[in-house]
Amino acid sequence: MIYRKNIDVNARDTFLITDIQASTIADKIIGIVPVKCELISVKEVHGTAAGQTCTVSIERLQGTEASAAGDQVVAATINAEGTADTVQSGTIVTAGDINIFAAGDRVGVNMTGTTTTLATMIVACQFRPID
16 A cells, blocks of 8 residues: 655655657647646656657647747756667756646647657656645
8 A cells, every 4th residue: 555654755746747659759739737736847768769869848838829839847958869768857947937837738848850760758747736
């Protein structure tokens, strides 16, 4: 049985929005935030590296903003050329409350560069509801 006291305090009362893309990886919306919350963690892993310049970024999309037009919430992009099957963590931007999502805001994945050989990519965004 899992007891709350055994869960790391930073992981309590959080939820994930996760995206899995097998191939033909492109910019996309991966979820809608149900309540006001803060983004506290972004992780990415891929089974096959891009093989050429390619990066992954996470964005907050508000109102009618299209994918790739939102606020970048990861300070430095995640390298999709990195070693396969290695989990990478993004650094969350906290200045100006960029990491705060309102209920109904969308979470987007923004790809830059060539994704032709990139495959089996998983992105997980961890959120904590706030008042």
